[in-house]
Amino acid sequence: MATAELNGAAIKDFDSFHAECKAAMGFPDSYGNTMDAWVDCLSYLRDEDSMSKFSLKPNELLEIVIKDTEAMKAAVPDILEEITYCVAGLNERYEDYGEKPALKLTLR
Numbered sequence: 656m657a658t659a660e661l662n663g664a665a666i667k668d669f670d671s672f673h674a675e676c677k678a679a680m681g682f683p684d685s686y687g688n689t690m691d692a693w694v695d696c697l698s699y700l701r702d703e704d705s706m707s708k709f710s711l712k713p714n715e716l717l718e719i720v721i722k723d724t725e726a727m728k729a730a731v732p733d734i735l736e737e738i739t740y741c742v743a744g745l746n747e748r749y750e751d752y753g754e755k756p757a758l759k760l761t762l763r
Contacts, residue, residue, distance in 0.1 A: 656759075657709045660720045663727030663735075672734050681708025690737060697745055700757045716759045724762040735762075 659679040666672045673688040682696050683706055696706040700717055703710075709717050719742065721727060727735055739760060746756035 656716050656718050657711060658718045658720055659709070660722060662723060663721045663725075664723035666727050666734060667730055669734065672731070682706065690741060694741055694745060697741075697758065698748060701754065711757055714755050715757075717757060718759045718761055720761045720763060722763050 659676075661672075661675045661679055666675055670688065673686070673693070676682065676693060677686055677688075680696065682692075686692055686696065686706075697717075699706050700709055700711045701713065701715075711717060719738075721735075721738075724735070742758045742760045745758055749755065749757050
């Protein structure tokens with residue numbers, strides 16, 4: 656299973672969240688630093704035109720591990736809630752296209 660680790664203690668706002676994600680997931684230079692762009696980049700994990708450093712096989716998952724989740728919950732609970740919501744929505748999208756879910760969110 657592919658893994659991307661985010662440092663929850665370093666996430667203090669949306670700018671730092673997107674910086675962590677861009678570094679951990681290898682988003683392109685054109686990444687827009689918005690949740691819409693985040694969803695777009697993670698919508699193509701099994702396509703040839705991947706918008707991240709990950710290229711998943713048909714049944715493979717990308718595990719997004721957020722370390723120091725308690726620090727993130729204290730500082731930016733809204734971002735953590737948004738991530739959880741978006742991961743669920745992305746997995747639904749994969750299922751709508753007849754694929755298995757592509758993402759697993761792990762909070763540590």
